Amino acid sequence: MARRRLLGAIALATAATLTVAACGSDDDEGGSTGASGKPEYTIGFQGPLSGSDSQLGVNGVNGVKTAIAEWNENPAATFTLKLVEQDDEGSPDKGPTAAAALIDNSDVLAVVGPMFSGATKASEPAFSDAGLLSVSPSATNPDLTKLGFTTFYRVIPNDAVQGEAVADYITKALKPTKVFSLDDASEYGTGLSKVLEGRLTSNGTTFVHDSINPTTDYTSEATKIISENPEVVYYSGYYSTFALLTKALKDKGYTGKIMSGDGSLDPQYIEQAGAAAAEGAVISCPCLLAQADPEAADFVASYQKVTGEEPGTYSAEAYDVTNAIIETIKGLGDDVTRESIAGKFGSIDIQGLTKQIKFTPEGEVTDAAVLIYEVKDGKLALVGTVSELTAG
């Protein structure tokens, strides 16, 4: 019910912004003068706002809204911002249509998104052709920056980075004599476990590999894991099966570290495994879960005020992208066009909420921070970045 109301609100907001955008589209510079007398610029958002994965899109667009609301309320602001949303359902099929709608709207000066890797891959050729900047908060497929897109950036390290960072964390911070690496036989899981195991090998850490299709009964798998006597179990898969695996291991009295990756970073994990079994589990993610980080308390409060919800996965990243775009526009003076923004964005260097926002020439973020979370008192808490934790 709440979700339906939310979608309704989003639809209404989209309709409203589109109408306003249409009314003000007679300005050549893509900016118009708002009621405050300041110029008004429009940025676009592309991500899944309907369909089964829409929660991630809602998390993203709410991060963008939070950044825009903060900026528009800032008395020192020299311009105001407006948002245009496009729903791509996270699918490669719908991506180009959503991208075309943003490109055809001449007011849109820069885009936050697309959010999913598949939709990003399908949409970027059009953004590159149009010279419209598109910055993804969340697309992690390693290949995306190797395809020659000229206006594409992302603020999240790619999938390969996580596996290597986690392997370093295990080797240097946990120093186990043996690791059990288990994946869920999915594309994501096998990809992650392969990178992880490659790095463990070069780090000289012994590991045992196994692969198990998602199931509910992990009893005999738990026996197999425990018989190998590993200090660390790393599961490359998603939260619902990770919860079952955790329960099975705890039922058999396993006392070592139970770990997983970004696919398991969801409060549902604790819900499904039970707080007692989940306690002490460690989850890695290249993303910042704002509630787990005390330093992000201001953002969480502001997000709640603007959207009436709790931040979710990728909210903080979308917030950072929006602020980076604002920062770029600020530095442009009166010359605010698609071309000038796309030309200047690559040289940005600001401290964001999640990390230092600075890019390589390919569009990858230079600060490839992978964060470690631990379940404490039934909640996900941030332990620190891998580089901090392996330094000492």
Place this chain on the structure above:
Amino acid sequence: MDFVHQFWQLTVDGLMSGSLYAVIALGYTLVYGVLQLINFAHSEVFMLGAFGGLFAARGLMDGGDTPSGLASVGIVAVGLGVGAMVGALAAFTLERVAYRPLRRRGAPRLAFLISAIGASLFAVNLAGKEFGRNNVSMPEPFTNGEVFKIFGASVNTKTLVIFVVAAAMLLILDTLVARTRLGQSIRAVAQDSDTAVMMGVNVDRVIVLTFIIGGLLAGAGGFLYAMTFTASFTMGFIPGVKAFTAAVLGGIGNVRGAMLGGVLLGLIESYGGYIFQASYKNVIAFLVLVLILMIRPQGLLGERLGRAA
């Protein structure tokens, strides 16, 4: 390979999964016995029973600490009872809505199959709508810990509860089929329903009761499953397929065969998953099934294939 060292632990694990398969498999085999049809909606009876038991147990616990002693026993008993009742109710409804109208009209065998699949899809989607699409886990009704060791294999509380309950249910059912009047009627209908009618057996009543018995077992099994693993709207499918396999392995229509098949399948999976990569678990289990059926097409304890109906 220290398979030898883990042999007993794997046996305990396999027996646990196997006894759950056996409990569900009985529902398939009983219905097959009296109607000669595979009740493909049986997995949903199991799922609904699991949710029934889970919500009852959760209602009793309602947050708070893990109960102990008599409270734990009470919660498990209530969960089993409610699960069994919900399962029985679901099976009864299923028979009334999806099978009886077809039987009255003398519909062809295929119509029953389609009707069962339809009922199954209906139940799965209704449950998904009502109970959500996420896994629903049950709070622990007791503190799970090692109870005793057997040949170095650890047996914990959950495993023990499953063993005891499943064994009790299997024993009761076996006695019921072998010694009571109802069991005699079930066997009579299974052997030759036309003659049974002439002998004064109320076939409709026997069929309904057979569904209800299968539902009771599946519902209670569902509660045990939800207690050990998790419950979700799609939870019925895989155990359903496994239990059906177990029933075929043991010889469909044969009560003791279903029990044997279930336990055997659990053991094969447990050993196979250990010796080979765990992803091969199902491959090995079904390979064994195919091999056994090649040698004994009627299943391990099956008597004959064709029926002189």
